[in-house]
Amino acid sequence: MAGIKSINLDGEEIYVFNSAIYIFESSEGSTLEVDLIVSEVTLRKYQDRESLITEIELEDGR
Template identity: 90%
Template sequence: MAGIKSINLDGEEVYVFNSAIYIFESSAGNTLEVDLIVSEVTLRKFQDRDSMITEIELEDDRILSSFMFLKPVPGKLPRLSLFCELDPEESYEGVSRISEEHSDFPDIEAGISLEEIRKVEMPNEKITLKLNLPINQVEWLKEQKNKELNQLFKELLEGYLER
C-alpha cells in the first residue's frame, strides 16, 4: 500500500501528522482521495480554498502532481481532505482502492491527540478583554505596544496555569 512521504499545497510543504491516499471507486467514477491530519494553523490557512495545486511524494519516491479540490470532512482533529479525477497518464500502483459499497475508510485520527498537534504548532487567537481597572493602570496599558502586551499576558498566564 502506498503511503505519503511529503506533500506540497500550492507550493508550500505542509507538516502532516497522519495521512491516507486511496482511490475511491463509485458509480459516478473513480477519484484519487487524500486525507491529511494537519495543525490548526495549516487548516486555517487552506480550509477556505476551493482547490489547490498538490504535489504528493509517495514513500516509494514517486511524485503525483494534480489540481485537487478541497472537501469538508468532519472530525475531532484538524483535517484536510482533497480529491481529483484520476489522470490516465499516472501510475497509481500500490494505492489502495475503496469501493462505495465497502466504504472502509482509513482512520487517520487514531493515536493522535490535539495536544500532540499543538506541541508542534500552537495557533494564536485574538481576544478582546473588557476590564475594569484603576485609571493609572489603564493609562499604562494604553502606552504599551501590542507586542509587549501579548508577551506580558502570555507570561502571566503561563505562570498562573503552572500553579
C-alpha cells in the same frame, strides 16, 4: 500500499501528522481521496481556498 512522504499545497510543503490515500474505482471512473491530519494553523491557512494545486510524493518515489 505506499505511505505519503510529503505533501505540497500551492508549492509550499506542509507538515502532516498522519495521512491515508485511497483510490476508488467505479463504472463512472476513478476518484482519489486523501485524508490528512494537519495543525490548526495549516487548516486555517488553506480552508477558505476554493482550489489548491496539490503535489503528493509517496515513500516509494511515486
